[in-house]
Amino acid sequence: MSLEIERKFLVKNDDFKKVAFQQKILQQGYLNSDKHRTVRIRIADNQGFITIKGVSNTSGTTRFEWEKEIDVQEAKQLLTLCEPNIIEKTRFLVKKGIHIFEIDEFFGANKGLLIAEIELNSENETFEKPSWLGEEVTGNSKYYNASLSKLPFSSWK
Template identity: 50%
Template sequence: MAKEIERKFLVKRELWQPKGEGIEIAQGYLAADKKRVVRVRLAGNRAYLTVKGPTKGVERLEFEYEIPTDDASAMLALCEHPWIEKRRYLEQCGAHTWEIDCFSGENEGLVVAEIELSTADEIFERPLWLGEEVSDDSRYLNASLMRLPFSRWRN
């Protein structure tokens, strides 16, 4: 079984600048509830179908399969709106690669960094631009951002 152990943080925008062009991502959800998520993603010239189980702390089951891009485009048309639109940058820090997502569309202005770990309590190097941890805040899950985009949040 595939297990995802992921922690999520806000990015201090004043301390981080993109390195490289990043990759444009469009993703939608064929199913999204507390028990499961079925996501289709176009990432540059590649596409994926992903099934995730419920989140327990920072862990959950994850099964991801590369699929033809034409199939992904057709599946995206079946997904709820709005889709998640973002540009992803990869940045090495210590032994880990961070995924920094700069959201656009209805989630414009949100920048989140994610790190995948081997264990929930694994120690990792924290880049200077790393902000508040939001791993336990379900609003920052992409499936949640689809239902209630960042632009509609009230402080």
């Protein structure tokens, strides 16, 4: 059990791919996407996870998060019970200064969307911003993965 402090940004271009030190294929679905708590099932390459997240604070940067690794076969079975629209994306990891950005390139119904996240130790911690980092969308719930599973990027006007 821990608090997750993170900020989210849109990404201007794919220059981050040139400096990424790792990438993973992710599939994730939601057993529950209520705004007060989400229960997510994720497969990252060959690992399975179940994650529970609480409601964000007023700035949208901090919320309770609990995650546990589960058997990948169990995760595949649980994905079949999830709400419609499984999220598919590739996650790229990029080090900038002392921080690591996680950049998600979405596919399927969210194709064309690029979102970067950075986890911090405190809400006002400073960090180096790479040139490919765009507009901040921290706290904008339409960019939460649970929201993207209900109202995909391709349906936005």
